[in-house]
Amino acid sequence: MRPYNTFREKRIGKRVDYDGVYGYQCVDFAKFYIDTCLGLGRVGRLGNAKDTPNAPFFADWEKIWGTNDLMQGDIIVKTRGKYGHIAIVDRIANGMIYVLEQNGSGKNSGSGEGENAIRLKGYPFDFYDMVLRCPKIFENLQEERRFIEEKLLERQEAVRADPESNLLKAKLISTQDYQNSIRYIKK
Known part of the structure; x- marks a missing residue:
């Protein structure tokens, strides 16, 4: 069984409104991943993406500042900006971090359509600030x-x-x- 890859292939091009609030946000997709792919159960309120590392849900998770220690399946967080951004690490290639994300275009936020649907996208290493990791990812x-x-x-x-x-x-x-x-x- 290949949990992450199976999850990825079923989700690309789709959208998830996990909590029914604010449409199809990046945090919705992270919650859905934690619940369904990692099997850690229903995830409650996390706040904006940039605030997720401080959410009680992640109290026992490993928090790694910087992006030089990445693994497929890690949750990666951008803590800068008004809301930040959160995504799932897919791979590292060609000097880029490729992530599985939702609502990543920065336009038409929460629509879950077009570039805001779940997609694979490459970013420079300095786009993100930190990694959240639990034993299930490993x-x-x-x-x-x-x-x-x-x-x-x-x-x-x-x-x-x-x-x-x-x-x-x-x-x-x-x-x-x-x-x-x-x-x-x-x-």
């Missing part, structure tokens, strides 16, 4: 690690069996790149 990531390791072995065997196939080599390289982009070992 557990989910270990399931993904096992999947990747099996896939790597399978693709390495295929390349050994047919070393002239550029398609097989490309698939192996793509899997290795993905493995490097999600970082499943704690610093």
Whole structure:
């Protein structure tokens, strides 16, 4: 089972109004992720995105300032601006943080439509300020690690069996790149 990836594939292009207040906000999506993907139960009031690290719900979570210690599935928070922003880390690639987010366009806030629907988007590292992490995120990531390791072995065997196939080599390289982009070992 690949909890985060299954969650991501089911949600892209959709929208979530978790609490029925203010439309389809980024915090709604974070709450939905915590409840359904992490299985931590219903999430109450968190406030604006920039205030979430101080919410009682996150009292026992690891809080990491900066963005140099990211893993797939981490909740990442921008604490600057009027409301801030919150999203889920998908991967690190090409010098960018790719996140799964809702209401990220900065226009037509809360509509959940177009660029405000759930999407994958890349941002520079300095766009976000901190990371929220609980043990369940790391557990989910270990399931993904096992999947990747099996896939790597399978693709390495295929390349050994047919070393002239550029398609097989490309698939192996793509899997290795993905493995490097999600970082499943704690610093």
